[in-house]
């Protein structure tokens with residue numbers, strides 16, 4: 001009797017330890033630990049189930065579940081950041097799939113802002129449509145401005161639509177040829193903000209180094225890089241600002257958006273706000289999007305690299321290869 005109670009207490013202690021530790025493990029380590037005992041397997045299964053039910057770890061307004069009609073892989077593993085962050089602030093580990101809420105991570109808009117006295121609006125307490133910070137996006141326009149840290153208005157201001165995170169219901173669905181993709185889980189009206197492209201901000205040299213490594217790995221067919229490079233042409237036309245964001249290891253659900261040769265149903269907009277050091281890359285619905293439709297955009301038009309990947313976008317003007325530029 002005594003011995004049985006001792007064993008039960010030991011089992012409980014092991015389970016409690018596992019509930020704390022297993023959410024920190026990447027899938028291969030989780031599988032290895034799960035094979036050690038029945039109790040660990042049951043905790044690991046709970047972790048995997050919770051991971052598959054929300055790619056955003058409870059950090060967005062609505063859960064973003066994974067759906068896999070293709071194979072037995074329940075979810076795709078990465079670290080979550082709601083906003084872009086500097087590579088040196090990237091988390092190297094993060095719990096995912098635990099019973100409690102995921103602690104918020106270091107990514108925040110504040111990491112990318114500075115606060116000189118100049119700039120910002122003066123229309124507190126509420127900004128109206130004439131607020132000087134409010135610009136775009138109009139159809140075909142790729143720039144937009146919002147209120148920021150230098151404005152006296154708060155997070156509820158109507159000129160901060162991209163700063164509150166994702167509001168539409170989304171899901172991540174696996175395709176046999178393209179891998180995971182982001183889908184609408186509700187009707188989305190044209191012009192609605194979908195999500196920002198969150199990941200690590202990189203200097204160009206680091207982006208080039210990583211791109212070389214990713215190209216090699218991607219040619220094996222089992223690796224999906226998510227390094228996005230956007231160039232903003234300055235008014236002089238002589239120079240352009242280059243923004244490199246890598247969501248391969250750390251990012252939000254935008255890292256699952258696949259390419260479509262016809263331009264897809266999303267437009268990408270550079271969003272600036274007062275006091276913000278760098279523009280942010282945000283996706284808006286370019287057309288009305290029905291529930292269940294995949295969200296896609298064009299990765300670009302250049303096809304310069306030798307070892308490019310095949311495109312399976314399925315559009316009538318598909319070129320057969322994914323865009324690939326020497327970054």
Ligand SMILES: C[S@@+](CC[C@H](N)C(=O)[O-])C[C@H]1O[C@@H](n2cnc3c(N)ncnc32)[C@H](O)[C@@H]1O
Pocket residue numbers: 076177178179180181218223224225226227255256257258259260309310311312313322
């Ligand atoms: C930003 S990730 C998109 C998410 C990715 N499908 C995944 O499973 O994580 C970019 C990668 O997705 C794949 N991909 C995106 N669009 C594709 C397309 N139209 N056809 C084939 N593969 C595509 C390629 O492997 C590409 O390198």
